[in-house]
């Protein structure tokens with residue numbers, strides 16, 4: 476009978492890509508397995524997923540995508556996180572049907588779900604399937620997340636009202652405002668969802684984290700020592716990263732051809748994840764900042780967020796660069812700057828020898844991709860757990876320069892220009908580059924023969940072999 480590993484990512488490229496990469500890693504080392512990926516397509520899906528899924532399906536025959544039927548959800552709710560969490564919860568019966576149908580033809584060795592999908596944990600456990608959580612962010616944020624129920628107990632009010640640092644094992648004390656907004660306000664439904672996830676995760680047979688030991692030793696040590704919940708047994712942690720995609724360079728010819736004309740290490744890349752969008756005022760301010768200094772740049776620009784509720788969750792229309800950028804900006808920066816609409820082949824860009832710095836929103840995949848390319852960063856977090864990632868990157872991990880923002884998160888042109896100078900021209904930028912290069916080598920070692928992440932994967936597969944089902 477076929478030996479199947481079933482993966483269940485939550486919607487969105489930032490969550491899908493690393494879990495699919497885990498599937499590829501498993502296949503590389505255990506080619507007799509096959510992989511099924513359960514895909515759910517909420518109405519607010521941007522469409523990028525479908526393209527990616529089609530590409531992987533055509534390239535890797537041992538990976539099959541199984542699309543779940545749509546859930547019955549009212550999409551008028553203005554809060555995207557709440558929509559996603561409710562959607563995934565409503566998908567539970569479809570997951571059950573899918574697992575049943577797969578198990579008729581194959582032996583399911585393991586079911587590995589994104590941490591946002593852990594409403595499906597009880598379904599798989601009920602069927603006697605070994606069930607694991609895949610954590611798409613780093614160990615530092617996993618520390619915060621694991622400790623969240625304790626933080627909840629320790630702090631009777633909302634975190635928004637708290638003006639002292641929080642203390643969590645494995646990471647330096649931090650101000651509550653760096654937690655994702657969904658984990659700050661106790662009166663919000665999304666807060667209850669986060670509590671549910673944090674309380675449910677320990678019930679899994681193990682937790683896989685997309686990081687590697689050399690990158691986050693202290694955060695991982697705290698996880699291994701189980702310093703989080705007195706009296707609550709914690710599952711084993713499998714550190715299997717960095718899992719990043721090799722990217723799709725085909726769409727890139729224009730961008731890569733332009734980079735080919737630039738001197739080595741001279742270009743700053745500015746890109747804000749798969750869905751990050753900035754206001755029109757902020758886009759203009761970036762342009763002023765870029766023009767005011769001499770760094771070469773490659774900048775991915777998206778249309779500003781829309782206030783129109785009927786378009787809120789649709790893919791962004793192409794940005795109108797003439798309206799968004801200062802008049803004559805493109806002409807004046809021509810040769811030393813390139814602006815790309817909506818999307819650039821990020822992995823290929825970061826690996827291009829002309830790129831010397833990355834202004835990033837601090838999505839975890841972007842951070843790992845930058846490390847694996849040896850490119851130091853400037854942290855410009857926007858939403859989700861990106862503030863926590865930025866806090867770690869600038870502080871404990873020392874991989875990023877600080878980018879000054881005002882209380883509303885707005886970055887002034889002078890602050891951007893200063894930050895780019897620090898990143899590209901100073902001794903501290905040079906030190907970051909050296910540290911990133913060391914970690915780049917460490918990342919490659921972690922996933923090669925005898926490396927820590929590969930050993931972790933082997934322990935995981937061994938656990939499946941020993942499981943009773």
Ligand SMILES: O=c1ccn([C@@H]2O[C@H](COP(=O)(O)OP(=O)(O)O[C@H]3O[C@H](CO)[C@@H](O)[C@H](O)[C@H]3O)[C@@H](O)[C@H]2O)c(=O)[nH]1
Nearest residue numbers: 489611612748749818819820821822838839840841859860
């Ligand atoms: O122009 C672009 C923009 C993005 N990407 C790719 O898209 C992915 C983006 O992933 P990530 O950097 O993690 O950002 P998000 O898409 O914003 O990811 C979500 O999921 C991550 C993993 O949980 C979280 O860390 C983030 O905060 C959350 O927003 C990466 O592989 C990028 O290479 C491109 O290739 N080109």
